Amino acid sequence: MSEKVTIATVARHARVSRQTVSNVLNAPHIVREETRLRVEDAINTLGYRANQAARQMRTGRSRLIAARIEPTRDGINGSVLDRFLHGLTETADAAGYRVLLYTASDDEREISTYDDLLGTYELDAFVLVGTKHGDPRTAWLAERDVPFVTFGRPWDALDAHPWVDVDGAAGTAGATRHLLAAGHRRIAFIGWPAGSGVGDDRRAGWRDALHEAGVDPTGLHRETEDGIAEGERLMRDLLAAVAPTAVVCASDSLALGALQAIRGTDPPVSVIGFDDTPVAAAVGLASISQPLGEAAARCVDLLTGVLDGNHETPTHVLLQPSLALRHTA
Amino acid sequence: MSEKVTIATVARHARVSRQTVSNVLNAPHIVREETRLRVEDAINTLGYRANQAARQMRTGRSRLIAARIEPTRDGINGSVLDRFLHGLTETADAAGYRVLLYTASDDEREISTYDDLLGTYELDAFVLVGTKHGDPRTAWLAERDVPFVTFGRPWDALDAHPWVDVDGAAGTAGATRHLLAAGHRRIAFIGWPAGSGVGDDRRAGWRDALHEAGVDPTGLHRETEDGIAEGERLMRDLLAAVAPTAVVCASDSLALGALQAIRGTDPPVSVIGFDDTPVAAAVGLASISQPLGEAAARCVDLLTGVLDGNHETPTHVLLQPSLALRHTA
DNA sequence: TATCCGAATTGGATCGTTCAAGACGGCGAG
DNA sequence: CTCGCCGTCTTGAACGATCCAATTCGGATA
Known part of the structure; x- marks a missing residue:
């Protein structure tokens, strides 16, 4: 392959300016249709993909969501996290976000990991699975206005932060x-x-x-x-x-x-x-x-709602489980 | 909180130039010890963290590794992937890399996901779990010189690419x-x-x-x-x-x-x-x-070996499993 | 015909980092 | 004494995108 394809390459190819290409990507409605089509054509022909690092540097948003992967304690119930993560990855992808994994052995380290992830990667949001009474992690995040959702209700203060849970x-x-x-x-x-x-x-x-x-x-x-x-x-x-x-x-x-x-x-x-x-x-x-796929999807919904500044979305979601009948009942 | 802490902030605080701060981070040996200590001090005092997006834009490296999370087929064996991912996240972290998740329902889509991840996020490497005979995914990656490791031998051509496996x-x-x-x-x-x-x-x-x-x-x-x-x-x-x-x-x-x-x-x-x-x-x-934690660690070793240009490292690792004796044997 | 208006487009500045090249002082050799 | 070198540090430019302000252009109005 030849040179790297940047927004300038596309602009030259479509005989417009960089800004117009950027507008086609971020605000298509302000570009004349004819121009838009020509630019889109150039994008496809050249296989252009917006460089996330450059975009992030300007906008300050990484389109990255962090989720914790825990050491498997009990493989039977551990598969719940597994399935939840899968759903999260799939839905986040559809919404234009990617899931970054992290681990931490205790709360203190987890918080220092937050700090690190926010500082170096400028993560957009966190998804926490399960919270305790008086969880220091949610307190830390809330204090710094970092967007996050938990899968699992905060039992001591239901309005403390957005959550998704199964009834x-x-x-x-x-x-x-x-x-x-x-x-x-x-x-x-x-x-x-x-x-x-x-x-x-x-x-x-x-x-x-x-x-x-x-x-x-x-x-x-x-x-x-x-x-x-x-x-x-x-x-x-x-x-x-x-x-x-x-x-x-x-x-x-x-x-x-x-x-x-x-x-x-x-x-x-x-x-x-x-x-x-x-x-x-x-x-x-x-x-x-438990509808884990849906739970993951609603977590992403809540986050994108917050991230895209849409304050209309509800912040608490309680999903209904179903009964899988088999021969033991 | 005040302004964002950048390399310039640190430089001002330590009364040196931006580049010197950069050198302290990336090539400490060329900086005089006295200066280095002063800069490190400023870094700690200010809580400076290098912005990954900016670094990536200049170097072209994201310090991100992609791993696929599959839909859980059989939760019994599914926990293997789970444990492997956990190990991967932990070891990658220690080596200064982060793990990004992706999913794909078939090979074709998986390849197009590679393309997307490489184009927009400039991923440094991929970890594939399990390969088939004549796997199109490894072929695609190899053709483009994208660094990757598989957990699982390529049974048809053992020298095709780096791998880690359990005997x-x-x-x-x-x-x-x-x-x-x-x-x-x-x-x-x-x-x-x-x-x-x-x-x-x-x-x-x-x-x-x-x-x-x-x-x-x-x-x-x-x-x-x-x-x-x-x-x-x-x-x-x-x-x-x-x-x-x-x-x-x-x-x-x-x-x-x-x-x-x-x-x-x-x-x-x-x-x-x-x-x-x-x-x-x-x-x-x-x-x-299977020593899954170790397998994950060796995968990271192989990748960092390739990424840091160290061609001394072996490219194939075969680990020995152990027998967990319990009352059925 | 001149003027103005708004939609569409343009060029320049900017984000935070690293690279490339150069500046500076001290030291030893010629 | 001068020259070049080395170790150390500084300066300007570049990565690729978006934001901002300025400009062009066609058409409507006076």
């Missing part, structure tokens, strides 16, 4: 109602210790659905850290204590454990997991499915 | 030898249809280890597409046909299926999977473990 309570409530409709009454719940917003939310959905049906949930739930072994242990405990006929779990890991515990029961105890991970699909575990 | 044959051979040492003789293998380099490699390791021990592998192997159900089906078939006492599988998905098929056998049939996914760890499945 976990609605998911577990729906699953519970499905089981109630199938005739179950002793429907147990295995979840996480109180205090995590997500876990409490999921438990609340189950409890509300039972109340709604006039069933007393007392004694029907157990709490533990996430994990297959933990799920199995608690399910055995439940079987011995209250002999539930069905169980809703806060994660697929817990549900897989429960599945191992109920093996051989007759009639089979129904099990419903959460996240609809590929493992659940593989073993036929019914599970509550 | 699958050594992994299955090691697993097979472990089983032989435990007294097993009828050690089966469940793998993928001939033709995929990875699958053939893994099968060869098992076959060689058996030959080495004087065991005839005839009839002891089965081939199928990847998946839990497929693994279960083939394992039942093997049990009925040749009653193996152990089985080595080409993936954890197949091994999980095999595990379901052998339930209740006495003495228990040993099962060893491949990839040591978190699911394997969770259910206690023995599995061959």
